Amino acid sequence: MYDDVDLTDLDRFTAGFPHHVFDVLRRESAVWFHPATAYTPGGEGFWVLSRYADIIAAANDSETFSSETGGEREGGGTTLEDMPMGFAAGALLNMMDDPRHAKFRKLLTPSTTPRALRAIEEDLRIRAVDIVEAAVAKRECDFLVDVAAELPLQAVAQLAGVPQEDRHELMNWANVTLDYEDREVGEVNESVAQAQARMFSYGTALLERKRAAEPAEDLLSVITHALIDGEPLTENEQRLFLSLIIAAGSETTRNSIAIGMSALSVHPEAWERLRQDRTLLPTAIEEMLRWASSTPYNRRTATRDVELHGQHIAAGDKVSLWWASANRDERVFTDPYKFDIDRNPNPHLAFGRGVHFCLGASLARMEMRVIFDVLLDRVGTVTLTGPIEYVRSNKHAGVRHMPAAIDPR
Numbered sequence: 244m245y246d247d248v249d250l251t252d253l254d255r256f257t258a259g260f261p262h263h264v265f266d267v268l269r270r271e272s273a274v275w276f277h278p279a280t281a282y283t284p285g286g287e288g289f290w291v292l293s294r295y296a297d298i299i300a301a302a303n304d305s306e307t308f309s310s311e312t313g314g315e316r317e318g319g320g321t322t323l324e325d326m327p328m329g330f331a332a333g334a335l336l337n338m339m340d341d342p343r344h345a346k347f348r349k350l351l352t353p354s355t356t357p358r359a360l361r362a363i364e365e366d367l368r369i370r371a372v373d374i375v376e377a378a379v380a381k382r383e384c385d386f387l388v389d390v391a392a393e394l395p396l397q398a399v400a401q402l403a404g405v406p407q408e409d410r411h412e413l414m415n416w417a418n419v420t421l422d423y424e425d426r427e428v429g430e431v432n433e434s435v436a437q438a439q440a441r442m443f444s445y446g447t448a449l450l451e452r453k454r455a456a457e458p459a460e461d462l463l464s465v466i467t468h469a470l471i472d473g474e475p476l477t478e479n480e481q482r483l484f485l486s487l488i489i490a491a492g493s494e495t496t497r498n499s500i501a502i503g504m505s506a507l508s509v510h511p512e513a514w515e516r517l518r519q520d521r522t523l524l525p526t527a528i529e530e531m532l533r534w535a536s537s538t539p540y541n542r543r544t545a546t547r548d549v550e551l552h553g554q555h556i557a558a559g560d561k562v563s564l565w566w567a568s569a570n571r572d573e574r575v576f577t578d579p580y581k582f583d584i585d586r587n588p589n590p591h592l593a594f595g596r597g598v599h600f601c602l603g604a605s606l607a608r609m610e611m612r613v614i615f616d617v618l619l620d621r622v623g624t625v626t627l628t629g630p631i632e633y634v635r636s637n638k639h640a641g642v643r644h645m646p647a648a649i650d651p652r
């Protein structure tokens with residue numbers, strides 16, 4: 244069935260997310276076993292959930308659908324390729340199950356509440372003005388690099404307590420590991436190995452400094468001083484958290500900003516309405532998040548046998564939850580392919596659902612509000628001057644370049 248569908252052939256993601264494939268799956272085969280192909284990690288097939296209701300049910304049942312592992316499996320995690328247990332699965336916050344996950348996450352929540360974030364909003368606004376003014380001065384720019392990437396990176400560096408002068412180097416390492424430009428899923432080439440090694444030694448030194456310093460409010464300081472059940476987090480957990488926060492914090496938000504802007508650039512009437520009435524911005528941002536779905540999927544592993552829509556999912560099977568497909572589910576969203584800044588309610592799953600719901604959701608929303616507010620104030624039009632270049636990945640709806648002409652207001 245569906246011989247022509249291969250969700251692990253990354254070349255099929257270079258023109259953006261293949262929504263047409265999921266339209267068919269949602270309609271005909273809500274719980275589909277994707278067979279092994281030349282590209283599937285470990286030469287192993289996996290289950291594909293494409294409907295909103297099934298994805299929510301699985302995400303809300305983290306005992307049955309583990310982010311760590313299940314059955315007899317030796318690896319696990321939330322990507323289709325198995326991550327080694329104890330190194331990534333079971334050690335990265337997002338690839339860890341409760342109860343340890345809940346205890347780890349609780350340490351971080353005070354730093355990420357809307358109230359805590361308001362304290363950095365003014366600073367981000369000043370940074371956003373500089374970013375937009377520099378791009379306007381250029382007129383012809385790469386919207387992804389010059390506008391969309393900068394604010395999320397500066398924000399996450401600030402929140403995590405990474406010195407601002409190191410942020411580009413860190414992001415470059417993260418970019419190398421997130422892009423599959425010249426490799427397949429599960430393969431590590433020389434540039435990835437190098438980037439990982441440099442990130443490792445940078446992280447080790449930075450965390451050492453945080454440990455030696457007085458406790459502060461930044462996330463890295465919090466995790467280096469925190470105790471879970473009376474014990475400090477392992478060095479591996481601390482280092483992996485740094486990589487997670489830089490990658491999760493910068494990559495996803497910049498793609499939502501870029502893809503959101505590209506949608507607005509072809510809906511000048513929406514841009515104009517937003518300019519006239521900023522109270523429309525919150526619903527417009529939710530629509531941009533839905534539209535971009537910048538994390539297309541996360542994987543789980545079944546911990547027990549489950550029957551779903553007549554299909555038998557066995558303990559240990561990989562199960563993928565496609566948030567990007569849920570966000571176009573016609574059972575939930577009227578006219579899902581219409582970019583509608585008035586869409587309300589808009590219960591999209593761009594930030595996931597359940598115990599792993601995105602920790603940075605409030606930060607991402609705030610960054611988007613700030614950057615679009617400044618753009619609407621200072622920019623007349625943004626016109627794309629060439630095709631969007633996407634990263635070669637099924638895990639990140641990532642934009643590599645977005646050439647654009649920016650007219651001042």
Ligand code: HEM
Pocket residue numbers: 310321336337338348399402487488491492493495496499532536537538541542566592593594595596598599600601602603604606607
């Ligand atoms: C538009 C921007 C963003 C999108 C679309 C997004 C998407 C997601 C999704 C779908 C998950 C759930 C993963 C799962 O269920 O397996 C998640 C978790 C997470 N996100 Fe985000 N994210 C965004 C921004 C951020 C930012 C700015 C940060 C950092 C401050 C961040 C940090 C995290 C962390 C730490 C987790 C793991 C939470 C846990 O396991 O408890 N994200 N994100």
